[in-house]
Amino acid sequence: MGGRMQIDQSDLNYGDFCEMVTAYRRMAVIKAAVDCGIIDGVAGGACTLERLLLITGMKAAEGERFVRLLVSSGILHEHEGLLHLSPFSAAYLQRESEQSQRGVLEFERLLQSRWERLGDQLLEGQGSVVENQHPREYQRRLGLFHQAMHEAAVVRSGELWDAVGPLAAEGFIIDAGAGDGTYLRNFLKCYPGWRTLACDLDDVLARAVADDQVSMHPCNLLDQGERLALVDKHRGTADLLLLSNFIHCYSREEVAVMLADLGALLAPEGMLLIHDFFTDGNGFGALYDLHMLANTYNGRTYTFAETGELLAGAGFAVRRTLALPSMSHVVVAFRA
Ligand SMILES: C[S@@+](CC[C@H](N)C(=O)[O-])C[C@H]1O[C@@H](n2cnc3c(N)ncnc32)[C@H](O)[C@@H]1O
Structure with missing residues (x-):
């Protein structure tokens, strides 16, 4: 390593x-x-x-x-x-830098104690190490998580749009599991003519800066009713559907069900992007799988082959896979 x-x-x-x-x-x-x-x-x-x-x-x-x-x-x-x-x-490291990762550094410290109990999780199963937290501490940690996610997204979204472009001057992009919308805001810097839609949980979108650049659709994508309501509203209209660091939050069965429905958001020639860490992408991706094991109840990373199978199950074929500079990859797929 x-x-x-x-x-x-x-x-x-x-x-x-x-x-x-x-x-x-x-x-x-x-x-x-x-x-x-x-x-x-x-x-x-x-x-x-x-x-x-x-x-x-x-x-x-x-x-x-x-x-x-x-x-x-x-x-x-x-x-x-x-x-x-x-x-x-x-x-x-500089606090005032646009790319500052000070929140990532602080959040990583929280994760260390969970990593130290990795052996317990291996013996007792993923999700077995439960820490009871005071609600105030829980909120503090959640705030740090969102700040860290935002800071990483500033850097990684730049890498993603550099790798995927150039794209048409106009279109419609939906970001499923968008966090605070940083990927979309950076996308608009390259493609100001596009319409954008951020989907995430209600309380996550509530933290995002509301502006007229990025439209928001709060919903729980795991909930079939909420997911289908999103799909019915935008069926067949998206030129680009992004799932960035989303599939690693869920089990294979959950991802399969969500992908099968969310794929219907895309127009016939629409492009589906799975941006994530992959088990066989590199050592960082392999280690990310254990990060999910230590810190989530059923998160995991996927191999490229598993991702291809999940996409095929939803009617998509992988066209190419790109390695980004900071160890993530993007799998680019279109309707099969
Ligand atoms: C690891 S973060 C990635 C955020 C952003 N896409 C990125 O790449 O930085 C996963 C995001 O998916 C969202 N998410 C997870 N489960 C969700 C669900 N069931 N419905 C909607 N959003 C969900 C989380 O709230 C979070 O914002």
Whole structure:
């Protein structure tokens, strides 16, 4: 499981072992760089090590060792005695960046305790580890989940629309499981002539910024009545139907039923996009399956073949599969 997270079935070596057992240290480094105010401090303007020690209150010797590590690992850059954010940190760690992933970082911390109980889930079954949370804590975690989903969507939607385009200047796109509509808003930046419709649960869409760019249809897609009401309203009209990070939330049977109905939203030549992580896509996708196992009651990832079968069952044929830069894939399908 190297840095590129490819699936490599050749024998692992002792270097791989060392990387695996110490992977948590890399997370701790990013966490400390943010928590100690180093990222915010340097984002305020390039500064000397002495100034950074003053701003953050780190002890001189310890702070210097840590900053050296941040420079050698590409989180900070040093030029003529001044420390700067690297392009990586400026994009993903800086609070004010459009692509900031600070919420993702915070949300990931919540997931760690569940991962530590992975063995229990393997013995007792997916969904067996139940944490009783105070409603306020539950809401806090839900807020973090939505923030993390939004931040990841800012980056991933750009990658998706780059890979899938160019498309016609006008059309109608439906996003099923749209979250806060970030994929659609980014889509409109490339294709302002399109009509858009975001479908998600009532309370999720309620969090999305309401504007006249993206229409919303709150519904529970697992509920047959609500799903068919959506389909009846827009049957055969969509040029593009997106399911992004949606099928991994559900079992094969549930996905099959939903796909069979939702496919009817598409016009005869309409394009269906399944954007997700795939079990055999790369090491990150394989690990994502276990993320679903540890953190959801029946979420899972699918192989490309399983996805093709699910699509075939709904009357669609896969035309191509594209790997996106940040380890997700998009399966592009049309009516068979
Ligand atoms: C992992 S998030 C993905 C969000 C967005 N599509 C993306 O790729 O970032 C899954 C989304 O599907 C929505 N969802 C899950 N089950 C749903 C259901 N039964 N009906 C409607 N939306 C659902 C969730 O509320 C959430 O917004």
